[in-house]
Every structure is written in structure tokens, then in C-alpha cells.
Amino acid sequence: VKPLSVFAAEHPNLVISAADIDAMQGAVEKPGRFRAAFLSTQSSVDLALQAPIAVPVPADAGGGYTHEQHKKNYQLMYNAGVLYQITENPKYAERVRDMLLAYADLYPTLPLHPKRRPGAKNPGKLFWQSLNEAVWLVYTIQAYDLIRPSLTDAEAEKIERGALRPVVKFLSVESPETFNKVHNHGTWLTAGVGMAGYVLDEPEWVEQALLDLDKSGRGGFLRQLSTLFSPDGYYNEGPYYQRYALMPFVTFAKAIDNNEPERGIFEYRDSIVMKAIDTTIQLSYNGLFFPINDAIKSKGIDTSELVLGVATAYGESGNAQLLEIAAQQDRILLTGDGLKVAQDLDAGKQQPYQFKSMAFRDGKDGNEGALVVMRQQLDGDQALIFKPAAQGMGHGHFDKLSWQFYDRGAEIVTDYGAARFLNVESKNGGRYLPENETWAKQTVAHNTVVVDETSHFDNDLKSANRHHPKLQFFHADNQVKISAANIDSAYPGVTLTRTMALVNSPGDGSTFAIDLFDVKSEKPHQLDLPVHYNGQLVDTSFDLRGFTDSISALGKGNGYQHLWLKARSKPDSGLTQITWLNDNGRFYTQSSLVDGNTEILFTELGANDPHFNLRAEKSFIARRNKVREHTFVSVLEPHGEYNPAQEFTLEAESKVRELDHKKIGDIELVAIESNAGATQLLAFNRNPVASASTESSFEYRGINYAFSGRAKLFLITN
Amino acid sequence: VKPLSVFAAEHPNLVISAADIDAMQGAVEKPGRFRAAFLSTQSSVDLALQAPIAVPVPADAGGGYTHEQHKKNYQLMYNAGVLYQITENPKYAERVRDMLLAYADLYPTLPLHPKRRPGAKNPGKLFWQSLNEAVWLVYTIQAYDLIRPSLTDAEAEKIERGALRPVVKFLSVESPETFNKVHNHGTWLTAGVGMAGYVLDEPEWVEQALLDLDKSGRGGFLRQLSTLFSPDGYYNEGPYYQRYALMPFVTFAKAIDNNEPERGIFEYRDSIVMKAIDTTIQLSYNGLFFPINDAIKSKGIDTSELVLGVATAYGESGNAQLLEIAAQQDRILLTGDGLKVAQDLDAGKQQPYQFKSMAFRDGKDGNEGALVVMRQQLDGDQALIFKPAAQGMGHGHFDKLSWQFYDRGAEIVTDYGAARFLNVESKNGGRYLPENETWAKQTVAHNTVVVDETSHFDNDLKSANRHHPKLQFFHADNQVKISAANIDSAYPGVTLTRTMALVNSPGDGSTFAIDLFDVKSEKPHQLDLPVHYNGQLVDTSFDLRGFTDSISALGKGNGYQHLWLKARSKPDSGLTQITWLNDNGRFYTQSSLVDGNTEILFTELGANDPHFNLRAEKSFIARRNKVREHTFVSVLEPHGEYNPAQEFTLEAESKVRELDHKKIGDIELVAIESNAGATQLLAFNRNPVASASTESSFEYRGINYAFSGRAKLFLITN
Ligand SMILES: [Zn+2]
């Protein structure tokens, strides 16, 4: 038997340290959130201990019995390990020990998993893919660390030799491609192997985990930290995958910090781990993540990965704003950081969390576009998401320059998210549905321009991953948040430029989301700009002419085959308005300037969907045919209140009665004239190099105006 | 000037008495809910007093300026009157006085309202119809009563002679049809006139209000109390209109009780006023009224009429369960009863309100069918509404024997309610939409059998009002709630009989809603049984075969013209299952026995709706063609949980693997066999005269069973 390690002189010492245990033992004796969490975990573990041990020979893929049983096992081992440390009751350690001994018997006998994907480079043994095997190791090595003091050296040796070392070997030197891969899966492998290195006194494993198997730094955890997040902590698959990716980063970082604080892992790359945690929170509205890319919409800040992230970040920073997020999560971890959160929540120390308006730069160097978030608090929280971000790899959508709008707790202008019923067997086994490819990823499923009924990059992922939009500017002050971006690679010979602004007028409390979408191309094209809206259509400024007895699919492919065409109109040139009523009780009017040659198509999702896989969502599409140059000018205006419970309806009609759009050199103007006779005039300087000190002036309707910096909202009264 | 009256020796003495005022004056000095309500009212009235008095010459219909201004006036006068009594600040009384003097100048000059309906018998002068004029009087006479002590006799005489007496005269002797009508509008007129009688010392008015203009008792308030509610306090237009009707009943009853307690008005007809209030609460789920007939779905127990009802009932009964409802309403009235509610809520005296399973009999004698409510609390509140009720006059729907189901806070099997956007001008002026007639009232819009694509009573309201279903039985115990009803007048030569049960098995915690719909006719017909479901379809036991490129309206009229036919299948004979997922995260499976000749049609609402007036709701319709006799046997089963936030899905599949239905004389059996091998066997005795002591026995699959009373659920394990 080898001597105990230098690192592992003390157990536990991964996410939970021995010093944490002392504090946790004291805390469970006193009333409060931590004790409540402890009692809850104890009662569920005690129940689980009544079942016999089951360590079955692997047979099933995800969702099947053996897959789920091995998942349950590592979760139970981890929780029982924690309870053993807190209570010192040997029954918890014994269950972990017996399970680990069973794994030590089983693992050496295992071939590759029978349900592995044919030809795939990432098979597992306990699970169909090595990712799950690595997750098993991350939990199990912590469980082992927690109960190591209870084991005889002979037991420890058997477990290490039969299970832990073989799993480490399998996931590292025997899985070099995945281990060295700069990808979220690689993070799980390096985290598991590195943590095992600390516990089993194998510094070499730690070095390999941090720096690639050959310790070159070309792969490994540090490289992943440097590459997978942008300098703003944005993960380019979007927040849904970001919160998932967070788990091994935070877990391993915490273990590194406990074992080798001299590495300063939390300060690494300008505190990228802390930024990644905070950015995940920032990319949410009303507790749910912005559903960009392959996101399931009900995922939000209460997800277990972010519970760990917030606790760890609070342990590191003591930032009291994080406590407010922890309070919303309403889940306390049985760790040292969880204890700090619990005690400080008990003491009422939380502060309001500040959601920011910010362009979260994309790409490892921050120069591959951005996900832009504009927020204001005016009679309820508003958020406008503008997405000139990079593709985001395999889970990315062809949605360059798309946007979404949120108001008063609700989605107003929406993104479909992923087409998937997670784990519902009857829906394609719970995996992504075919409609995720044929609808959800397609450009027309988004609020951005579609050229000639084809999707961006012609649906070619490789091409999409090679290109990205360019963020031209972002600016935020109290009245005006504004950003512009362009891309010339989404369609050959076509440049798409979009400017979006979220403005509010302190004079009358009105708010507008302003959208200028400019298309320039060499050849004439058909341009479609959809707005996917959430609510019931209540008014249009033109005759709606809905089809009555039958409806047909709008197109043949690229998502168009899924849209029922419910009505089509060609409004007269000038101002055109469409109003809908959201379930939040507020009206929303999209006002646009049209040229008399623009059709408005009203659609509902659900055509060519024989198995009813799609939700019946609604949109209207502005279609301009055979143009080389066109600018879509639109303004979204929240207004009024529909309150049938109290039997009143206020301001069901838009206040906008005229729109005007002008370019004067670098200066661009959008004027919104209201029924009350007042005009909101947004002026901005489109020059990318404009700074806070840039002075601009212009004449509008015979009057001279001037402003400093990027933009200004003028209120003109008659 | 006449001497002050016998009745009105003391002011105020309508809903609020002088004794109440003493208590209220004390209460506003102390912290608590009552003071908070007082301060809130005071601040809004103080704001309103900053505007000048406006008593415009009537010109507009509902929603227009003069209509809304006169409404605002009576509300302000009432609130200012209350504040005057509480604060004794003369500014409040002065505003009421000045407004009343303006009305005294205006009213004698008024002709009938210019916007009255041509030829209608209920015109107003201040408003387009006398109903609103009566509401004005109900509020205004209270305001006058509250500020009477501040007036000189000359002022009082001018107000009474110029405004109050002419309004009373106009609403009574000059509107005899409406005044004497046994109808909700009549209640407002009699309440206003009767209350004016108390304040102006005109006992004759009180007598006429109570007993008809000729004091015969053929009309009047007492007759309305005897006729408009069933013995169970059910108002036959349904709860949405019941809460509206409640207002004048409760207001006038309280005024009668304060002035002439010897009438025992609250004990009248076995305490019908109290029953009517309680039944309104009972006919709600999760705070919202059951949306039968022309109901707007967001109306619920926090409606102002029910705030008055609950406060009054609490003042009368002291029933602490009502306090829980008052707490949910979260609105305190500035009345004596409101004070009692506020103080007892402050003292934490509320008790859980008990929602009951009950057949609320319909019709003045309780023999015109019933609205049946079955409830159970099992892992969340469930409610099954079964509607063998009478038509419910002009706002009634052709929905005989329809049902609805609620679970875990959500509508699962739904009723469309009314097609209306209340007060939204662009939607037919905020009135009922044309689709209220063409869709919402039609039989196919409900979960009940449609014969030959025509609606009940062939959409003839007069015929519908003359007939009603017969309630055969209702029974409720812990495991089984069951009811049956039939009707042979909805279609000529056709008898519809439905039995519905809500059962739960204490063995495995499962619950089922069981539906047996039996149709017998002289000639062969096409029978359609729709289920309007709320959620996303996730599974069918048969091939769905949805239409892909185009869809058409299912039919030509009677509501069918509004249904898109999205898929049609003819499942093999035996068990057929359809599963959907509600937003509440639970799965619902409808299992039916089909005969191989039954088609299932999947529809979505929205055809022939060129202005997008309808919500895109979903249904499936079991269609059996050319039959004389047919029984639809179905079972609805809530199961599992979809939790993408926590990334798990449980029991997405139905446990039902076989259904069986048998009749043995009066005994009827429904057997539900589950995957686990256990069978839930519901046995009931269909004989209408069966009582608790009736003994029944039967043989099923070779085994003898016996039970007492109406019904029993047996659990058979293998
Ligand atoms: Zn998307």
C-alpha cells in the first residue's frame, strides 16, 4: 500500500474541506436554512439506504435502467459521503464503501458499453459515452474522499485499484481525443482525473488535467478556461449550455483552490470562472435563461449547476447580490460555501441583484460578435436581446442578428428554443426532435431577415462556425440603449446590418424598442422579416383578410414548410400597425414604415408536422420582393392594460401615429410621433469610432439639434 | 320641507350604519389592514378632488366619455361620502353636495338617452339603459345618506326634488316592466328605489321595491330572491353572472337589515342570500370562476362584488372560513363589515375554506337539473364540473351534460368561455364577438355529444329555456364521487344519458375521471364527442396521420366551420389512448373503448375567423356514424411529471392497459386494469331511488362482489 499523499494528507479536500466539515457539523445543530437542507438530504438518503445495493452490468443507453441506476449510485454515494462527514454515522460510509467495492469488482470486467455509438470516439464502459463516465468520476471521487478516513488501507487499495485508477486511466490516456479536446466534454474528463489526482496523490494526473496529456497546454483545463469562454464569460452555445458547462469548471476550480491555492485559479484569466458564473445569471429574465440556440425554455437560475456556481462565487467573493439569486434558487448546498450562503441568508444580508445592459462579447478573444442585452426598469422589467453572436457550434441556430423582447415577466417577441420534450419517450425518445433541424434551427424561426426563403449559411454548420457578425457599437445610458451589428457572410453578396435600441422617455413614461434592419445586395432578392409574437392579435391598421375555409403551408423547405399561411395583406404605403395582447395583460404594437410593395404574412406554426411535435406559435412576416436595397423600420411599443378581472381596459390603442427615418451622413434619426402631438426623436451617430466625446449636430424639420456621444433621445413638443 | 323620516332618523343607515362609523373612526387611528385601506382610498379620492366637477349632458354609450364620467361620478360620490363620515372633513361632503346639486339641475332637463336601443323598453336618461341608471342610484343614494347631516334642509330639498325623486320615479312607475321584471336588471332597480325609500322616508317605495309596484308580490325583490336563485343558491346564468347579480342583492339586503331587522331578510328563504354568496365561492377553482356560459375566464373571487359579498356574509355569520377567501381577495371595504374582516384577519383568525363536492340544483324549485361539482385533494386539488344544468337564459350555452376537469391549478379539459375581449374597442367595441354565437355557444365548443353536427335545441334559445336535463343521482364519498343525468329534449327522438365519476384509489394514489356517455335514438345519427384539451399532444396509441400541406374547416356551421381538421384516424377496436402534457407539468391520458368504427378527429380552432378573434384551442373528437345506440366509455388519468428544469420526466406513459364496461341489471361496472396488474373496479347502482342502505351484489370475472349504497371502488389485485 502506498503512503497517503502529500496533497491528500487530509480528507476531505476537494469541494468540501476538513475545515468546512467542522463548521457544517456545528451548523446542523442550530435552526436555519442549513439545518433544514441537511435534514431534507438525510431523510432522502435514509430512504434510499433501505433499498439494496444495485451495481448492474451496463446494458442500457440514456433513460434505460442500468444508465439511470449508475447515475443514482454516484448521486447517492456523494450525498452519503457528505452525511458521513457531518454525522460521523458509519452507516453512510459503509454504503459508499460497499458500492465502491462492487464497482471495484465490476469495472475491470467491463468491455466498451454495448450501446456506444458505432464508430464514435467517445465510448464509455459504465455508460454509453465517456462524458457520463467522467461525471460518475467527478461525483465518485468526492464520495471516496469524504469516506476515505473510514476505510481500512486494504479496502482503499481494492477500491483504487479496481475502480478509481482504471476509470482514470480509461478517461485519460485511453481517451486522449476527448480528454485533450477543448470542449465541454473534455472539461468533465479533466475535472474527474484532476480531482482523482489530488485524492490519490498523483500530481501527474493533476498536471495532465490542467495542461493536456502531454502537458503542452494545447489542451487541458486551463486551455478550456482560456478558450471556451469569451473575455466577458460568455459561452458560445448560449446560457442553456453555459449553465451545464459550468458544473465541472466550478467543481474542479474549487478543488484546485482548496488543494493548491497558490495557483490562484479563481483569478486566472482576469477571474474568468467568476465571470462565467455571473454571466450565466445575467443571461436570464424572470428566473429563466434566454432561450437562444438549442435551449429548453423552462431552464433557469434554479438549476443545480447554478446553485453550485452561486454558492462557490459567494464563498469566493462575499458579494451580497448573489444572495438574492440564492434566495430565488431556494436550495442550499451541503458544502462550506453552501453554509456561508445559508447563514448569510438567515441573517438577511442579501442585496438586490443588478441586471446589467451589456454586450457580452463572443469568441475567445472577444471579437466574434456579441450577445447584446438591453434592460430597463420602467413599470416592470424590460429586456431586449439582440444576437449578433457567433454560431455556437452544433447547438447553434441560424439566427444571426435576431432579437427577443421581454416585458412584465413575459416573452413578447420570442425565440422558439429547442424542439424537444426532454426525456419524454414518445417524443423521439426524449431527444431533439427532427423538427429541431427542420424548424427550430432555421432562420425563419427567428426574428431576423431571411433571403429567398433560405437559411443563413444555407444551413451549413461548418460555414456558420467559420463566420460571425461584427458588433459595430454598443451604448447604454439611462434613456437610450443602442447597438448595431452587421454580417456579410450569411448570404453570398448580401450585407445585413441591424441597429436596435431600447429607449424610454422620462416625459411621458413611454418605452419603445426600435429596429432598423438594412439589407444591401448585389442582386435582387426576396426579403422576409418575421416577428414571432406571443399573444392574441387584437388589431391591425389594414384589412386582415384571413383565409377562411382552408390554409396551406407557406413554403417547401428551410422551415417555411412548417408555417400555415393564415392571412396575407399588402398595406398601403406609410405607417402600418399590428397590435397583440399578451397574457401579462399588456398590449404591444409593432409600427412599421412600409412602401406599398411590402406584404404582411400572418402564420401559425404546425404545417407538415404529422405527429404534432411543434407548438402552435404565431408570427407575422414583412415580405419585400425583388429588391437590392431595403431598410425595415419598426418600433415596438408596450401600452395599456387589459384587466377583465377588474373590468377595465386602458390604452388598448397605440399612441404612435407617425414614424420617420432619416440618414444625414453618419447621423441617423428615428422620429416617433404620438397622438398627443409629442415626438420622440432618437438620434445616433453610426460611426463605429464615435466616442463619448464625439459631438454631433443635425437639422430636423427646420430645427437644429446637437448631442454628445453615441446617441440621444429628444422629446419634441408642439 | 318635509320632516325627516321615521326610517331616516339617523344617517347613515344603508350598508353602513351610524354605529359602524363610530367603530371605523376608531380603527383608522390604529395600524392594520383597515387603516391601510382607508389611507389608500383617501389618497385616490384626494387626487380625484383635484379635478373639477364634470356632470356632462349624456351623449355616449358604454365606453364613451359621458357614460364613463357619470360612472366615475357615482363612485367618487360614494367614496367621498364614506371619507366624510370617517374623517368629518367637510371637503368630502362638499364635493358630493356640489355634484348632487349639478345633477339636480341637469336631471329634470333630460330626455331619454340619445344612444338608447331603438324600441327597447329599458332606456335610461343619464345612461343608455336603465340598468346603469339604477346602479347610479344605488351608489348615489348611499352617498347622499352619508353626507345628509352636512346639508342644509334647502340643499337637501333641492337635491331630492331635482335628482333623487325624479330618478326614483323614472326607475319605478315610469319603468314598470323593468322594475317588476324578475331578472337581475330588476334587482338593481328595486334596490335603488328601496334604499331611496329608507333615506327619503318613503315606506311606500320600500314596499313596492320588495313586492312589485302593485305590492302583489308577483315582482319585486322578495320574488327575485325566491326565483332567481335555486334552493342551493345557484344562479342559472352561472357563476360569472352570479357574482355580478350578487351586488344589488347583498347591498339592498344589508340596507333592509339595518333599517328593518324585524324582516329577517338574511334568514329569508332558508338564508338564500347567504347561500348565494357561498355558492359563488364554491363555483371557483384556483381563485377563478368555472367559465360556464358567457364567462370571461379571468374573473374570480377577487371581484369587487364578491368582496362585498364575503364581507357581508362574514358580518352576518362570523364564519372564519370566509376570512381565508377575504385574505385571497386582499381588499378591505370601508364598511362596518369590512372592518370586522380587517380586524379578524389582523388577528389571524382565518380558517381553511372548505370546497365541497356537491350537486348545485338549478331552477327556482331545485328541479331543473344541476351544476355538479366533484372535488378531491390528492397530490393537488382536482375538480370535475359536470353540467346537467338548465340553459341559463340569454347568456347560456348549448352545452347540456358537458364537463370540465381541473388539476394542479390548471384547466385540463376546458370550456372556451365567452368569445369577448372586454372593453377592447378594436374587438367589436369590447362587446361579445360574433364568434360568441357562432362558436362559443355552440354544442361542439363543449365536451358533450353533438348529433348530426347540429347544436342542442337546434340553437333555439326559447326551446332551450323551456327544457332542462334531469339529474338522476349524485353521490360523494372519500373514494367515489359520481353523478348521472339525462335529457331527451336536446335532439328530437334522442336520449342523452351521461354518468361521470371522479375516483381515487387509496392503494396506489391513482385518480381517474370516468365518463360513460350513452346515446339512444330512434333513427341512426352521426355522434361526435369532443374533448377540448389544454396542453401539447405527446402520444397516441394509434397512427396520427396529420395533414401536412393544407388543412380545411371540419364543417359548414354550428361551430364546425371554425375547426381546422388537423388529423383523422380510425383506430382498431379496443383500447385507444391519447396523451397530452399540460403546462402544469403533468401528463393526462384519455383512454377510451372504441369499436373499430369510431373515428378520432384532431382539430384546432381558427377556421373561418378572418379577424383572428378566436384563441387557437385544441380538441379531439370521437365520431361514430350511423348509429341508433352507442355508449362512449372513457377514462381520464393524470399521471407523471415533466420537469425539464430539474431534468427529469416521470411516468410519461399511461398506466391503463385495459378498460372494461358492463351492465348487469341496475348495476354498472367500469374496470380499469393497469400495467402493474391491478384493476380498479367501479361499481354503481344506476337505480335513481337507490339509497345509502341499498345493497347490491354482482359477479365479475367469476368472483362475487357486494356493496351498500350508490357506488364502490374495488381494488382487484392478481
Ligand atoms: Zn433559436
Ligand SMILES: [Zn+2]
Ligand atoms: Zn360554454
